[in-house]
Amino acid sequence: MFYYLFTYLNKFGFPGAGMFQYISFRSGLAIITSLIISMIYGKKIIRYLQKKQIGEVVRDLGLEGQYQKIGTPTMGGIIIIISILIPTLLFAKLHNIYVILMIITTLWLGIIGFVDDYIKVFKKNKEGLSGRFKIIGQVGLGLIVGLTMYLSDDIVIREKPILTDSIKSELSIIKPLSSNIENIEEIGVKSTKTTIPFVKSHEFDYAYLVAFLGKYKQQAAWFIFIIITIFIITAVSNGANLTDGLDGLATGVSSISVITLGIFAYLSGNIIYSSYLNIMYIPKISELVIFASAIIGATIGFLWYNSYPAQIFMGDTGSLTLGGIIAVFAILVRKELLIPILCGIFLMENLSVMIQVAYFKYTKRKYGEGKRIFKMAPLHHHYQKLGYPESKIVIRFWIIGILLAIVTIITLKIR
Numbered sequence: 001m002f003y004y005l006f007t008y009l010n011k012f013g014f015p016g017a018g019m020f021q022y023i024s025f026r027s028g029l030a031i032i033t034s035l036i037i038s039m040i041y042g043k044k045i046i047r048y049l050q051k052k053q054i055g056e057v058v059r060d061l062g063l064e065g066q067y068q069k070i071g072t073p074t075m076g077g078i079i080i081i082i083s084i085l086i087p088t089l090l091f092a093k094l095h096n097i098y099v100i101l102m103i104i105t106t107l108w109l110g111i112i113g114f115v116d117d118y119i120k121v122f123k124k125n126k127e128g129l130s131g132r133f134k135i136i137g138q139v140g141l142g143l144i145v146g147l148t149m150y151l152s153d154d155i156v157i158r159e160k161p162i163l164t165d166s167i168k169s170e171l172s173i174i175k176p177l178s179s180n181i182e183n184i185e186e187i188g189v190k191s192t193k194t195t196i197p198f199v200k201s202h203e204f205d206y207a208y209l210v211a212f213l214g215k216y217k218q219q220a221a222w223f224i225f226i227i228i229t230i231f232i233i234t235a236v237s238n239g240a241n242l243t244d245g246l247d248g249l250a251t252g253v254s255s256i257s258v259i260t261l262g263i264f265a266y267l268s269g270n271i272i273y274s275s276y277l278n279i280m281y282i283p284k285i286s287e288l289v290i291f292a293s294a295i296i297g298a299t300i301g302f303l304w305y306n307s308y309p310a311q312i313f314m315g316d317t318g319s320l321t322l323g324g325i326i327a328v329f330a331i332l333v334r335k336e337l338l339i340p341i342l343c344g345i346f347l348m349e350n351l352s353v354m355i356q357v358a359y360f361k362y363t364k365r366k367y368g369e370g371k372r373i374f375k376m377a378p379l380h381h382h383y384q385k386l387g388y389p390e391s392k393i394v395i396r397f398w399i400i401g402i403l404l405a406i407v408t409i410i411t412l413k414i415r
Contacts, residue, residue, distance in 0.1 A: 030087040030293040038083040038301025049073035075117045077318025081110045083298035092290040097154040109324040112137040113316035142230030156188025158281040192221040194334040197411035233327045239346030240323025242378045247310035253401045254322040255299040260405040261329045262292030308391045342408040352379040
């Protein structure tokens with residue numbers, strides 16, 4: 001909104017209006033605005049939820065400090081969603097297809113999570129929204145994202161950007177940190193290529209999987225891409241949901257992942273840096289830096305109240321939304337194959353539950369008595385059972401998340 005206003009005012013020489021052409025400037029404003037909203041208005045929302053007695057329903061898991069959480073306000077994901085959307089609407093280019101998809105993702109999964117929390121809190125149903133309806137919602141979002149990437153003419157890539165003499169001369173008078181250098185004409189192509197780590201070519205085309213189909217392989221590749229998109233969105237959003245079991249855990253881990261993806265968005269959307277790093281150039285993708293900045297401010301502000309001991313929980317309203325945002329963001333910047341590294345915490349939480357359930361069923365069928373590998377799943381509860389303090393588990397998971405983020409970033413040059 002402000003981008004369009006100040007772009008118009010810039011035509012009349014309005015002082016400072018030209019600053020809104022810079023992504024770095026608008027990103028800074030997005031972080032500050034989302035931080036203010038989440039910290040100041042977040043407190044008012046917490047008081048409102050306390051007044052309405054919208055508190056957490058805690059199951060008896062035999063964990064230390066568990067009963068201290070009873071009555072703590074939940075559905076705090078509302079704070080995160082508001083703190084993301086308002087700065088995005090204010091400072092991003094709202095005609096950008098990538099921004100539109102991220103707004104849809106935020107609202108779509110936010111509504112699903114809100115309904116789940118509403119059933120738990122107001123209907124007193126601990127099971128919440130049926131898992132079948134959650135899956136349907138996640139599959140629906142996957143179809144929207146996948147089909148949009150297939151059909152939209154605005155979503156293109158250049159596998160290896162080349163700086164021609166004409167572009168170089170134009171770059172000589174343009175600062176590298178300006179928006180995403182939109183006045184440079186770069187022809188992109190529709191492609192199912194994505195980034196794959198630790199290989200020399202650094203790109204993988206889903207069409208390779210269906211090469212035997214000949215001239216139909218490209219259409220089939222998009223079908224595979226959409227299926228993978230659905231799987232990734234479902235897996236990552238559920239992984240974030242499982243991770244949201246300790247004060248500040250999901251919030252901190254999600255923030256780390258978004259910072260990393262924001263870096264990828266900026267590098268991939270800037271022809272200079274993508275050419276220098278020899279990575280895929282994605283025109284207009286750098287506008288997602290504004291969205292990522294809003295998330296960073298929102299999660300940091302929410303962490304002010306969500307850190308141990310938590311004054312509010314994000315609930316499924318927040319965890320499903322953050323997980324879905326990370327998944328869709330990674331898909332849009334063509335880094336979805338890096339998710340097992342970047343979102344390693346979510347992966348471990350998911351796998352711990354799957355392994356625990358599978359092993360229990362196997363041993364019960366074979367020996368007549370179910371056995372467990374972990375003391376409790378998801379994984380963070382296992383460490384609680386071992387006697388580790390909650391705050392120590394959270395900080396150590398954050399540290400692991402940071403290390404995984406660093407490894408993810410350096411895959412740009414490790415081939």
